[in-house]
Amino acid sequence: MLAGFTASLTVSGCLNGKDTTTAEVASTSDRLGRLLPLRNLGSSGSAVTNLGAGGDHIGRASERDAQAIIEKALEEGVRFFDNAPLYSDGVAEERYGKFLTPNYRDVSFIMTKTLARNKADALADLDASLARMKTDYVDLWQVHALETPERVEERIRDEIIDALLEAQESGKVRHIGFTGHDSFEGHLKMLEEIEKRGVKMAAAMLPVNPADPHFKSFVTNVLPRCVEAGIGVLAMKTLAYGRFFGGNQGWRRTEVSLEPLIPDVISLEDAFGFAWSLPVTCLVSGMESVQQVSQNAAIARKTWNWNQAELQRRIDALAPFAGPDLEFYKI
Template sequence: MFDRRDFLRSLMGVTAGLAIGRPALAGEAQAGAAAMASPPTEDRLGKLLPMRRMGRTNEWVTTLGLGGSHIEYRGRISMKEAQAIIESAMEEGVRFFDNAQQYGNGEAERRFGQFLTPKYRDVIYLMSKTQATTRKQAERDMDECRSRMKVDVIDLMQVHHIASPEDVDQRIDAGVVDVLLKAREEGKIRHLGFTGHDTHRAHLHMLKRLDAMGVEFDTVQMPMNVVDPSYESFILEVLPALVERDYGVLAMKTLAFGQIVGKNEGWGRKNRVAPKVVPEKMTLAEALGFVWSLPVSTIISGMMSPEMVRENAALARAHVDLTEEHRLALIDKASEFAGPDTEFYKDRV
């Protein structure tokens, strides 16, 4: 039987290693080896947030990333507000920026192209996603994403929102992965990954199909929060396979799309009562610290104001990995709220 305690204990050393880096390989240039062995602490703009190694890419990324969906969020964020959020993120030392083609039908990417990349492309790690289900659509997304964000190269492109094993099969068989591999070979994108929040079964099937193809991706983005281990868990089911493959792990929905702090955001949530896991059962620092204490490279947060950016950045700077006992205690405290009402984005089983 799977032992949750033994699993969490085994992850402690891996998490610490993400912040330390890896030993320099023989034959690496001295400067390059030194940069690889320890993370940078500042760039031309000033001090950075803490950084971690992003798996097999050996890239250093900030432990907090700005979620692109909320830079537009269904038309609720003005252009002025979007610019203020981006500028606050840069000032606070955030250097990982997430986006996707379908966020506002490309509007979120266009805002990055207007307010982010013209000034800061040289110091940020830029990611987007494609939800294409056909080869032609994937090819179009490769070009349109780069055009909207005004860049020649995207650092990370991910297959977005894989919803089931059948969805994975359909996209691979349609040639979507082949298009991404070609784009990487042509230098349009640097790294590849995939995302999803419906079921861990889709993630495991994607890994299985990639293994069968002899293909290596670099990252996976998935829900990771304090209630996840108690219901259809990505942490318990998928994370071990990612650690084994040295994937960069990108945590999303670390507050269950706001449910953990009592916000009824998200689809199908307006007439329900959201649980206040924070602050009734734990602090915000504990809820986010639980995730940062796992082998994740970054938490991608949908921050909708400069104040939210500053609050999350302060927590990132102050974070110290929680002990095994502390993590298990938090899981136990949150377990009564676990299930499809809180993590509404997961498939009901």
């Protein structure tokens, strides 16, 4: 059960680095036009659009399609742009440097990440990311792909948190955070360690979908802890990396082919509405075409505030299908 999770995220604070009042943020527009709904990034003081463009798919698209996806996202009011050096070996970041930052840096909230295991490598990663994206700072820099608590301890021992703080102090990074989809226990370990050290992080990225509560759940174990700590939640794997559409795409358990769950079991709006009815700041979506951008943006514009019963109905619908075949990315 997700008792107490339904909550509205009012906006205030600052958008894209500019201090604003609540009234100014509520206008939800900038020089390019009307924005998608804004939500607070935890207690960081920043507000971001409730839909973000995933960098992985931008890296895998053709260059022409990547440019079109970025420009359509901006046209539809998306201002949150996810990325990582891992995506297509830096090509995704290079495309931001070519198609996003030259003309739209002032209106874009850009996130990237590091897989590095130690401070020196992480800081080198950051400099390389900034060079590829042709920007002198990122809005959010995250430790990428946390795994088990033991692997989290190794990174902390090798000063990964110190790297984040040093980058933030230098001005190369506005906010810091962490991501992961392997083990909710890894997220809990990171939350424990930053609380122990008094480190304030702005965001955590984790799987959020109505199948998750049935199997090694991030939604039930991690999301409430983030909310309590004032950490903004970024939703990923909202469609189970596409497995809600059937098939066997992904990188684990590819020998298992699933029947589609969308649209017969749940709808696309069910999956997205589930995430947006929780205290989630931004749903990061891997969009593969301009049509998908427009489709997802249209859903994002709706008001999502399902009650407990409505959330539970979607969770119950996926009970027969939940587990490691569907959510193959969990350890």
